[in-house]
Amino acid sequence: MATQTSxxxxxxxxxxxxxxxxxxxxxxxxxxxxxxxKIGLMYIGYALFFLIVxxxxxxxxxIQLAIPNNTFVSPxxxxxxxxxxxxxMVFFVGMPILFGFGNYLIPLxxxxxxMAFPRLNAFSFWISAFGGLLLYFSYLGGDGLYGAGSxxxxxxxxxxxxxxxxxxPGHSTDYWTLALLLSGVGSIGTALNIVATTxxxxxxxxxxxxxxxxxWLYLVMSMMVFVTISPLTAAQIxxxxxxxxxxxxxxxxxxxxxxxxxxxxxxxxxxxxYILVLPAFGFASEIIPxxxxxxxxxxxxxxxxxxxxxxxxxxxxxxxxxTVGLGAWGNxxxxxxxxxxxxxxxxxxxxxxxxxWGGKIHFTVPMMFAVAFLFQxxxxxxxxxxxxxxxxxxxxxSSYFIVAHFHYVLVGAILIMIxxxxxxxxxxxxxxxxxxxxxxxxFWLFFIGFHLTFxxxxxxxxxxxxRRIYTYEADRGWMILNMIVSSGAIFQAVATLVFVFxxxxxxxxxxxxxxxxxxxxxxxxxxQSPPPVYNFAVIPTVESRRPLWDLKHPEDPDTNYEL
Amino acid sequence: MSxxxxxxxxxxGDWKLPSRGIVGMACLIVAEATIFIIFVVAYVFYEGKSLxxxxxxxxxxxxxxxxxxxxxxxxxxxxAVMALHSSKVKSCSLWLAITVLLGAIFLCGTGREWYDxxxxxxxxxxxxxxxxxxxxxxxxxxxxxxVGLLLLSLALFFSLRGQMxxxxxxxxxxxxxxxxxxxxxxxxxFLVVYVLGR
Numbered sequence: 113m114a115t116q117t118s119x120x121x122x123x124x125x126x127x128x129x130x131x132x133x134x135x136x137x138x139x140x141x142x143x144x145x146x147x148x149x150k151i152g153l154m155y156i157g158y159a160l161f162f163l164i165v166x167x168x169x170x171x172x173x174x175i176q177l178a179i180p181n182n183t184f185v186s187p188x189x190x191x192x193x194x195x196x197x198x199x200x201m202v203f204f205v206g207m208p209i210l211f212g213f214g215n216y217l218i219p220l221x222x223x224x225x226x227m228a229f230p231r232l233n234a235f236s237f238w239i240s241a242f243g244g245l246l247l248y249f250s251y252l253g254g255d256g257l258y259g260a261g262s263x264x265x266x267x268x269x270x271x272x273x274x275x276x277x278x279x280x281p282g283h284s285t286d287y288w289t290l291a292l293l294l295s296g297v298g299s300i301g302t303a304l305n306i307v308a309t310t311x312x313x314x315x316x317x318x319x320x321x322x323x324x325x326x327x328w329l330y331l332v333m334s335m336m337v338f339v340t341i342s343p344l345t346a347a348q349i350x351x352x353x354x355x356x357x358x359x360x361x362x363x364x365x366x367x368x369x370x371x372x373x374x375x376x377x378x379x380x381x382x383x384x385x386y387i388l389v390l391p392a393f394g395f396a397s398e399i400i401p402x403x404x405x406x407x408x409x410x411x412x413x414x415x416x417x418x419x420x421x422x423x424x425x426x427x428x429x430x431x432x433x434x435t436v437g438l439g440a441w442g443n444x445x446x447x448x449x450x451x452x453x454x455x456x457x458x459x460x461x462x463x464x465x466x467x468x469w470g471g472k473i474h475f476t477v478p479m480m481f482a483v484a485f486l487f488q489x490x491x492x493x494x495x496x497x498x499x500x501x502x503x504x505x506x507x508x509x510s511s512y513f514i515v516a517h518f519h520y521v522l523v524g525a526i527l528i529m530i531x532x533x534x535x536x537x538x539x540x541x542x543x544x545x546x547x548x549x550x551x552x553x554x555f556w557l558f559f560i561g562f563h564l565t566f567x568x569x570x571x572x573x574x575x576x577x578x579r580r581i582y583t584y585e586a587d588r589g590w591m592i593l594n595m596i597v598s599s600g601a602i603f604q605a606v607a608t609l610v611f612v613f614x615x616x617x618x619x620x621x622x623x624x625x626x627x628x629x630x631x632x633x634x635x636x637x638x639x640q641s642p643p644p645v646y647n648f649a650v651i652p653t654v655e656s657r658r659p660l661w662d663l664k665h666p667e668d669p670d671t672n673y674e675l
Numbered sequence: 676m677s678x679x680x681x682x683x684x685x686x687x688g689d690w691k692l693p694s695r696g697i698v699g700m701a702c703l704i705v706a707e708a709t710i711f712i713i714f715v716v717a718y719v720f721y722e723g724k725s726l727x728x729x730x731x732x733x734x735x736x737x738x739x740x741x742x743x744x745x746x747x748x749x750x751x752x753x754x755a756v757m758a759l760h761s762s763k764v765k766s767c768s769l770w771l772a773i774t775v776l777l778g779a780i781f782l783c784g785t786g787r788e789w790y791d792x793x794x795x796x797x798x799x800x801x802x803x804x805x806x807x808x809x810x811x812x813x814x815x816x817x818x819x820x821x822v823g824l825l826l827l828s829l830a831l832f833f834s835l836r837g838q839m840x841x842x843x844x845x846x847x848x849x850x851x852x853x854x855x856x857x858x859x860x861x862x863x864x865f866l867v868v869y870v871l872g873r
Contacts, residue, residue, distance in 0.1 A: 228698075228699065229695070229699060304702040305699075347713065357800060367804050
């Protein structure tokens with residue numbers, strides 16, 4: 113390396129420039145970059161920004177609901193808040209942050225120098241980013257000529273005919289539609305890139321059955337994106353035609369069907385949950401083995417379970433629609449398909465437990481998050497099985513029980529594993545360790561806040577509190593519970609601030625990480641931290657699933673054990 | 676830097692992976708096919724549910740000629756790829772030109788059909804559910820034909836300028852895959868809209 117640096121100094125004949133010029137160049141560099149690492153970081157940074165925004169919206173809603181008959185926000189504002197919160201969290205936090213990690217990690221993990229289509233990669237990021245800006249521009253431009261409200265207020269699944277011109281005048285719903293359409297185009301582009309990269313760019317020896325599990329999970333997740341985001345795109349095109357040129361897809365007055373929109377939306381909507389959770393499974397499958405000091409248990413079963421989840425998840429959507437009245441056969445089918453998906457998911461949980469079993473566990477911050485993930489995801493799965501039973505769902509559909517259930521998945525499993533991923537890969541990305549002490553504060557505050565909020569949120573649901581109400585009467589008996597739920601939100605907000613502070617402070621003052629701070633086994637730890645633009649000076653060659661283990665333990669390489 | 680693990684560069688026999696262009700196009704085709712499936716589902720779901728006329732039986736005619744044109748353009752684009760593969764650039768240009776011509780005839784046929792439907796039969800996208808689903812499904816397909824035509828014309832332009840050589844065979848092949856997909860979609864649309872739905 114030293115020789116390369118001196119050569120660069122000799123060759124670099126450009127004159128020294130002022131700081132302003134330099135700032136402009138850095139900006140120019142980031143805007144025009146096609147490097148997968150920079151694009152990945154831009155995805156992550158953009159998602160973190162929206163995480164703060166949408167988290168703030170959640171806080172406002174919790175303040176409103178903390179006490180009965182509250183007038184902190186108006187009903188109209190409340191409708192906008194839950195619509196924007198849901199839409200932002202799914203499309204402009206969940207998707208981009210996971211694509212960001214995928215972009216950053218996949219080429220490094222399979223020993224490639226970049227994604228298969230670097231320019232498409234940049235295009236996908238910028239088009240998604242533009243979608244997010246468009247969604248929030250609705251606060252300014254959503255009024256239209258009608259004076260009819262600003263941001264979208266139709267809920268994140270925007271049921272017809274509420275989205276029709278008559279019921280949603282102004283442009284707010286159009287902004288919602290266009291934002292999702294653009295984000296969908298970006299998602300399909302990035303997913304295409306991930307599949308092509310995984311299939312075509314692996315380094316010599318990296319057979320499919322030697323890929324890190326994270327790469328497998330991203331591969332399956334990306335393939336799901338094609339058949340999942342596309343129905344949403346198609347439905348958005350139909351909604352736009354309805355709103356702009358007066359077609360009748362979802363116009364019940366002209367014989368159109370509101371239920372058709374529900375089908376189209378949930379054909380997207382349910383697999384989307386798996387699209388979000390599969391990368392989280394991927395993080396767990398990398399972090400748990402490293403901190404248990406054991407190879408992952410049952411690699412082939414993990415891969416098979418992932419593929420099975422991918423397929424089964426395409427046939428469960430109508431469990432969101434039990435209350436519509438699908439008829440006995442429809443209900444029965446979707447009850448059983450929904451129950452079936454818990455089998456491969458259960459296989460995964462048992463394999464993670466078996467990986468921990470008998471291991472030499474290191475309770476670092478990423479591992480703490482991963483263990484919390486295991487328990488919380490289990491509980492989320494159990495309430496999921498409860499809701500899969502159609503008669504139970506008739507009782508609790510659209511109540512706070514549902515809200516608690518899916519937040520248990522989205523926050524308790526996905527967001528928790530995203531935090532774990534930050535603690536685990538931050539050293540690789542920046543070259544410095546995140547502070548473990550602040551990390552533990554972050555973990556415990558968030559853990560307490562999460563359980564205060566979402567454990568107690570189940571109960572008002574069972575007591576009959578519907579979702580999306582902006583206030584409630586004092587004599588309902590929901591007050592104490594809502595107060596606890598809201599106070600938990602404050603813990604989570606503080607924890608997130610600790611996390612953000614940790615990321616910023618550690619960037620400047622963190623301990624230097626070195627290339628391989630966790631003594632890990634996958635290829636990304638074989639290069640410098642942060643990795644050079646070209647990732648690997650020499651394209652590596654691998655002979656097992658844990659190339660760095662083979663290197664560190666030549667006397668006992670993995671090749672002796674793997675099938 | 677000294678503790679940096681260096682992965683040894685062993686030689687691993689033949690290490691050949693699929694071409695990323697073809698894999699990428701295959702992914703795009705899966706995604707696009709899903710969009711079309713949703714539009715076809717909407718068409719079938721709303722079949723016969725229009726509250727007023729005209730119905731498909733009243734106004735639709737089988738577009739035999741344009742269908743033959745579009746389907747045979749799949750053959751000509753394949754011949755163009757084959758010609759480029761064996762470095763016959765002139766013959767490649769010829770086949771590309773024929774492909775573009777056939778595609779353009781198809782688009783003109785669709786335009787002609789729509790003109791008749793709108794001005795003589797009084798069927799617009801706002802008229803009824805048939806109009807809504809018909810124009811959106813056929814229009815979505817026509818949009819894909821248009822995009823394919825633009826890309827093929829670009830390829831034709833490059834091959835006429837002599838900038839296309841057998842090195843570019845794979846790229847033209849990727850484009851031809853897209854064109855085959857557009858044709859295959861038409862087979863489905865033709866069956867659903869003009870044969871079964873009429």
